[in-house]
Amino acid sequence: MPTGTEKKSLGIMAIAGLAPYQEKPGEEYMGPAQLEHFKKILGAWRSQLRQEVDKTMNHMQDEAANFPDPVDRAAQEEEFSLELRARDRERKLIKKIEKTLQLIEDDDFGFCKECGIEIGIRRLEARPTADLCIDCKTLAEIKEKQLAG
Numbered sequence: 001m002p003t004g005t006e007k008k009s010l011g012i013m014a015i016a017g018l019a020p021y022q023e024k025p026g027e028e029y030m031g032p033a034q035l036e037h038f039k040k041i042l043g044a045w046r047s048q049l050r051q052e053v054d055k056t057m058n059h060m061q062d063e064a065a066n067f068p069d070p071v072d073r074a075a076q077e078e079e080f081s082l083e084l085r086a087r088d089r090e091r092k093l094i095k096k097i098e099k100t101l102q103l104i105e106d107d108d109f110g111f112c113k114e115c116g117i118e119i120g121i122r123r124l125e126a127r128p129t130a131d132l133c134i135d136c137k138t139l140a141e142i143k144e145k146q147l148a149g
């Protein structure tokens with residue numbers, strides 16, 4: 001069963017068809033070249049998610065009329081509701097990607113929103129929508145567990 005975390009199917013870098021960013025010596029963090037790199041990653045990721053959403057919608061429209069039997073229909077509705085929930089997660093993710101693209105536009109991308117330090121290129125390549133550094137993220141997860149516990 002899916003957990004609360006975003007599912008890791010294909011790596012984002014593989015989807016985007018990009019190699020890990022090679023920094024030049026002394027290169028400024030989140031200079032134009034790096035921002036461009038992440039813009040490409042986020043753009044590719046978003047189109048892949050959009051395709052997923054469209055595919056499911058088409059699939060459901062094709063199948064919707066095919067089951068006159070109520071039992072089959074019930075099973076189908078169950079399947080649809082699972083798919084819709086997955087699509088709902090993808091739509092939320094698309095929104096998050098768009099917010100992150102906006103951060104790039106505003107030249108505000110790549111820094112922790114809690115403490116302001118650099119999130120880091122490698123971490124962002126693994127999770128381009130990350131808006132916390134690893135320390136703040138760990139802290140947030142501990143707090144979350146305590147609240148849930």
Ligand SMILES: [Zn+2]
Pocket residue numbers: 112113114115116117132133134135136137
């Ligand atoms: Zn931080």
